[in-house]
Amino acid sequence: MNGTVPKAGLARRLIVVALVLTAILISVMYIGLAVGSAGGGWRAVLQILIGSDEAHLLHDIIWRLRLPRVLLAALLGATLSLGGMVFQALLRNPLAEPYILGVSGGAAIGAIVGILLGLSRFPGVWMMAFAGSLATLGVLFLMAAGRTMLRANTLLLSGVMVNAFCAAVIMFLVSMAQDSRLHNIIFWLMGDLGNATLGNTAILAATVLPCFILIFARSHAMNLLALGSDMARTMGVNVGATTVLLLAVTSLMVSATVSYCGLVGFVGLVIPHMLRLVLGPDHRVLTVACILGGAAFMVLCDVLARTLPPHGEIPVGVISAMIGAPLFIYLLRRSKGVDHG
């Protein structure tokens, strides 16, 4: 038999990728717990986490502030990366990102209205943002429905238009806002993890984790869809149902997450690309890698956002774009002859 034919072993590849990225994620999360403005200590964190030192000064800071925040950052990174991967696969467009269907615009309008009304961050602003993003999705699906339903270009253009319209509304609302609320609005628009609590993060986790599982279950169908919908259909994929399921599930989890964290940009575009450059295009591997790798990347960005400035913090979306863009260009240049992943 020909020597160049590989011994594939997808299961082993999946396990290796999962183990390596889990190790990275846990290390980064540990760093996230150990550093902060109140000081830290590597061993103290471990003692506090296993509960052997409840009297420690950092006990409350770690359990009430850092742990929820680290977990929220992980969820956010995982959701956005996975969302970007799904949209890139479904729309067969390498520039697709999780906000491409107008989710971000709707969420932003909802959140800004919530902030202007003086609602609390959770659940008030969150609910408003979530309702806003679901409303834009509803409008989009109504627009795209009918004859040309779910055609990639129709969806893309509709999404771009919805986002453009929302941008105008956002500008209008921002221009009308009072100074005291403006800071909150701008932080929300740039992405902000500062209000995490364990309870809220758990609610978010309960929303997005089932979505992760559904997407993983359809990951091989995404591989087949990459060869075009005709090919996928003749290989036994129910293309319509799969597309609708993936679009709905992905939009839902992205809406839920950005409604809480704000519009963290760039991660959803760049992490799936980076992982594809390194690991290849198999969506079964990529799904796992996007969840774990996206989570690790976002936790790291959040650590930097908290620790780099001497006072206060930078919005995490700023950091993620500042690191992500150069890293991506480096990887792209290194892999010669690649068109787009």
Added chain:
Amino acid sequence: MADAIALERLGHAYEGRAVLQDLSVQVPCGRFFVIIGPNGSGKTTLLKLMAHLLPLQKGHLTVMGRAVGRFGARQLARTIAYVPQSVPATFAFTVFQVVMMGRAPHLGMLGIEGAKDLDLGRQAMQLAGVADLAERRLDQLSGGERQRVFIARAICQQPAIMLLDEPTAALDPAHQVRVMDLMERLKTEQGITVVMVSHDLNLAAMYADLVLLLHKGHTAGLGPPGKVLDYAILEEVYGCPLVVDKSPLGDYPRVHLVPGRYMRTP
């Protein structure tokens, strides 16, 4: 012999414009069946209907004696493999990954393949002559190589029926013959029914057991090449002068185009 595919009074229209009308055709099991006809005569539409890629509008279509609508998607995919004219190469899958995708209708939801499936993939690559390309990326292959990769993928699907849409259109003569020989081999060695759309009348003459000549969505001829590839029928359908003689290689017709300078102007 049972029919692999049978059409009864099949009709199809795109937005009110009829493409196929009242077509009744049987494709017997284990035959090489070539669909020819001028541009726009409905060849690709017919092939897509056979692959159940288009909804059935009018008439009946049975696959292995069973109405096509009664197949589940995966079940149909275990029976019919389809090789389209061209395939987008959006993501950089390797040749081996693409070939292994052919196993999808036989495997679980995640398509995790066992040793047997990997063997089938290797055999399919050997048959299609792409084994040495296994680790190459699809988007770096030539059109001809890519076409053979998709044929390997179709073989890996282990179908009873293989549908191909102009698989030789982009190939040089050597690769044309190789692809056609391979299809003939699949037919004789594995009993696969091959249904192919082609523009090449001579390839049809050389390889087909049965030829279906389509003209404006109707059957203009159906039967062995010697019967259908008759100059009177062909000239009427294609609307150009043709010379048909006997091939020096065997008992089948050979079709020549006639350059305009040989035509006497009245």
